[in-house]
Amino acid sequence: MSLNTFGHVFRVTTWGESHGPALGAVVDGCPPGVPLAEAEVQRWLDRRKPGQNRYVTQRREPDAVEILSGVFEGRTTGTPIQLMIRNADQRSKDYSEISGKFRPGHADIAYWRKYGLRDYRGGGRSSARETAARVAAGGVARAALAALAPGLSVRGYMVGIGPHGIDRARFDAAEIDRNPFWCPDATAAEDWAAYLDALRKSGDSAGALIEVRASGVPEGLGAPVYGKLDADLAAAMMSINAVKGVEIGEGMAAAALTGSDNADEIAMGADGRPAFGSNHAGGVLGGISTGQDLVVRFAVKPTSSILTPRRTITTSGEETEIVTKGRHDPCVGIRAVPVGEAMMACALLDHLLLDRAQTGGARGPLG
Amino acid sequence: MSLNTFGHVFRVTTWGESHGPALGAVVDGCPPGVPLAEAEVQRWLDRRKPGQNRYVTQRREPDAVEILSGVFEGRTTGTPIQLMIRNADQRSKDYSEISGKFRPGHADIAYWRKYGLRDYRGGGRSSARETAARVAAGGVARAALAALAPGLSVRGYMVGIGPHGIDRARFDAAEIDRNPFWCPDATAAEDWAAYLDALRKSGDSAGALIEVRASGVPEGLGAPVYGKLDADLAAAMMSINAVKGVEIGEGMAAAALTGSDNADEIAMGADGRPAFGSNHAGGVLGGISTGQDLVVRFAVKPTSSILTPRRTITTSGEETEIVTKGRHDPCVGIRAVPVGEAMMACALLDHLLLDRAQTGGARGPLG
Amino acid sequence: MSLNTFGHVFRVTTWGESHGPALGAVVDGCPPGVPLAEAEVQRWLDRRKPGQNRYVTQRREPDAVEILSGVFEGRTTGTPIQLMIRNADQRSKDYSEISGKFRPGHADIAYWRKYGLRDYRGGGRSSARETAARVAAGGVARAALAALAPGLSVRGYMVGIGPHGIDRARFDAAEIDRNPFWCPDATAAEDWAAYLDALRKSGDSAGALIEVRASGVPEGLGAPVYGKLDADLAAAMMSINAVKGVEIGEGMAAAALTGSDNADEIAMGADGRPAFGSNHAGGVLGGISTGQDLVVRFAVKPTSSILTPRRTITTSGEETEIVTKGRHDPCVGIRAVPVGEAMMACALLDHLLLDRAQTGGARGPLG
């Protein structure tokens, strides 16, 4: 059972609420001897931090991580790593509006019905703040991957906001860090800025499409048939707040292809490993990585907290209206980019360790 | 760790290869006292059975299930239920073509590289035959749901084949069982027949889009943040052979919406439960069921076994070509419909039991 | 996989080292709505606290617990409960003796060989300080049990120190809290004091025998055949530092009995429930609780840190001698009493929730 735990052998359990004293993750199963410092984890957290530009929430959180266990003299010891982030900006405010009414599109009503009570301050456990803990855990996973799979890299970026996509012909990886949207297409980033500015003024919000790509993935990660790498990635991404769809490789578009279009032909690469002529599969066959780029996309619904009044009910069952004020992301998808990266890193490390358990990491020969 | 197990407390472990003596599922955690007969499980297996029309594989398998344990005097006892299906049609044939070459789009190369050996007869463990065991387990889940959540129903159907979708205005549930495609739109079904006939003649194959809908779902199923109902459904569907994308509610299209469009407004229903004005969420908020219809879609890539020659390599690393002969489904997605239903039934029962553990099934009041 | 997690659905993950900044437990799967305050958890921690008398370590630790998540307005919310205990007495001392040599009987050499490095300060993760986190988690379990199984009580006590046992005829539950040994026999407690004083002076240590008894246990807890209540209790107790044996009911002595001696005859109780004529079984049949007192005993080996010189090797493989100075418990078993209680409470709540999942808590009728 894994209510709040992700992973099979590299296990990440997150805890904490939006407005409690702290939140964090306990990471169990990390290999020993991995160099790990708070600054290294902090680096990834800083990418997700709120308040960095006008397109994300203006809540001010330093999101400073403390490593409370599992590291000794700069290296992991093989024991649980506790990552704690204090909640700094617990602005004392009036929660009477959201404590008694359910915000449409939010988890409020679902938590109330299931648990009979809920921490209504800023969404409590269902707040996207929980994903800070994921990003911290992802930092640990990245450190371990750097030691165990040196050539592997994980990179997320946005490929769409609202109805506006990118032009793949203009894809420039160097561009990703240069705009507030992690957008690899500089032209699209400008269009998005204009689109979001207009939306924000009207009190509305936009959805987003994010792609996470891992390169240098070892062959053989993933364990059929319910521990498939793509099945775990689907769960990982769908578990992120507001995600409504997940795709691997061709994704939903695969349904419209023919078998001859969709086949990834195989040749031998100069490095003695298989070389594929295309990557419709997105780097996974039968739930197992092929060594090609692992390509995952997910859709984030528009932020549910909007200034447009919406019909709802109170906890007493009376019909009413609600306007969700506050410091909300006009496009919550933007900050989901580092979260998607973190989930990818965690899943890859988890499967790398699983593969060591089952096969010892040996690979079947080609010739 | 769950290499071949699905579920938290209702746990389904499938086993078996395409051309071994048998395959099946052991189902652990089923509540005791549930009326269960082989005929009831067989009923669902028959819907998935090969050879029923010209659009699915002509392999002849009776797929007759035997219940070997866990049932006494017609009722489940609370002990593991072993469901075994003998492989009848183990046609003795020449495997030299696929034993030495990797079929593009299949798991062959991934299994070889990971395990260093593979059961090449008909795909072995990676064959879609494994899904027969899922459908049998789904039959057990349905029986338990009938006892524990009487109003709940699970229904799958196809909403697209290749580039051809359905017209939602013509949706007729009664039509689903009347055509070979589980298609709710009679006109579309005719178009699809023509499309598939042409494809089959040309030795090609088509992808498919499947929707599974559960109605009468109790509120409160699902456990944030990694045991979310939608995350488990995403994993469940993505674990089905050839699936490349999974959507809940609006799915990938949610990215293109604005917050005001996407909000599902809430009112009070005549039954004293919340009534939503729309269902963009697909029945899940914050990972927890809302009582609305649970709507999941998934895309199945076109069958990889096609008569068109494709470039590949041998297990010795030599470049060559392959043509995959045999009795293959021109659209493997068709038979994925009952599989998707089975996964939905298993996930719902699993979460219903989990919810009993955590909350005892009580729901927070409305008024 | 559960490297640092105990439990199936009520899951306790402990983290932290003896001399790190903090240690604690994240408790996942606790039912919502349970009244819970730090003071209530603290009450149990105070029973385990070091420095309370001359028979336990003189290390001064306030062991003050902070609840960082999962509780809102005095009640559990159903989300993970983070319990953190700061390590206050991190005395800066010279670790050169134990950093380079392995202490016989300690986990030092095993950690070194497995992990290639170890936090040598006070035992690191293998220190008995880890059990403070278990006691805190046990406090949460007790709070939930109080709500869900009102008549249930869990009580631990010592029944032997070194070669000295208790006289069951003098068993007086009221005595348990009146002496430093949690001993239910006042006369034995006096003997033990003299025995331990002499041992301590000679720089030696003693083992201990502990019994934990739960009364008012609901019938039907436990799930055959690997989720048996007694199997889980055996693992729970054996996982406590220095424990070398676990018994249920008659325990090891059952081997010497005949079937006619060992049978617990059954009659009907006045309350309409089965009434047993004896309790050789210790409250469990076939892995399932019978409603009788659940009786578990475990043996704690003598503290390995002693002042008597012992032969050992250095981390460089040189043979040498070691004397373990420091503030050690002359009988580490004493402080294991509240730990055993905590493990029993956690296991009982876990199985109570599991039973709700599988059976809904209904019991087969008797007439």
Added chain:
Amino acid sequence: MSLNTFGHVFRVTTWGESHGPALGAVVDGCPPGVPLAEAEVQRWLDRRKPGQNRYVTQRREPDAVEILSGVFEGRTTGTPIQLMIRNADQRSKDYSEISGKFRPGHADIAYWRKYGLRDYRGGGRSSARETAARVAAGGVARAALAALAPGLSVRGYMVGIGPHGIDRARFDAAEIDRNPFWCPDATAAEDWAAYLDALRKSGDSAGALIEVRASGVPEGLGAPVYGKLDADLAAAMMSINAVKGVEIGEGMAAAALTGSDNADEIAMGADGRPAFGSNHAGGVLGGISTGQDLVVRFAVKPTSSILTPRRTITTSGEETEIVTKGRHDPCVGIRAVPVGEAMMACALLDHLLLDRAQTGGARGPLG
């Protein structure tokens, strides 16, 4: 959750009832490429087979195992291995006595109260026949251990029946297979025969004490603090039918020792590995194997099915008497010897794989 599953990454799920059509185990997580034949598994099953001498049940069961999946051309493939054993001797008999009355000492009443129904034929799921499936799974574990840890051996034997123990000075491993009791002391074996013959004539039964010893165990197996090797072994042994106590090394007797007596001093062995002067610890420190012999003992209570009348109640709640006729083991502990071996083999393989996952199998240096 693991109702009927044992292990973390090498997972054994057993299924089946005493008088159903079959029982077995599905083994998931076995490494690929391990040579495995039915005959090899059968060899271990034959050691547990009933009817081999007059001290075990006279039920005639060939206990022939069929491997239904997971093996191809004589080697494991890395997919689930289904081991099925048909129940041959389903003697049609009159169950009216035990269907309506609870047998004291058996799980009957516990199953009834928990599940509300039970398969009363021969004990159903709670029958010791379930352990045949464990022995088969143990055969798979042994085959994998032979490949991965060549010098490792696992050997079980009896060290006591009723009040009669062995003389360790007469311990002769070659003797174990020469008498019906797996007894390493030929003289004791003769005494036991006389004792059991007398007991059997009087319609009574005896308990037993079993020791399982593994030699050549790699250092570093076991994962603190809840995945400890000894904690898992305690659960494994306690989960065997009728077991009431488990000990590691000194076991319960450790409570009576002083720290100076109990210390296992450490030197350097000629092989460059640590050499211990004694083995009070039983091969485990801090939950991790030290490379010394792993020594586990467990106590089996006397067979509960005896010819002496005992007071009990009916399923309708009426008080009555019962005499359990049938073909029962006068000492069920005898056949528990191969079961204990099987559990040890499974636990060792499981932890060997877990250790590969976490550390890659590297060991910290000594010099």
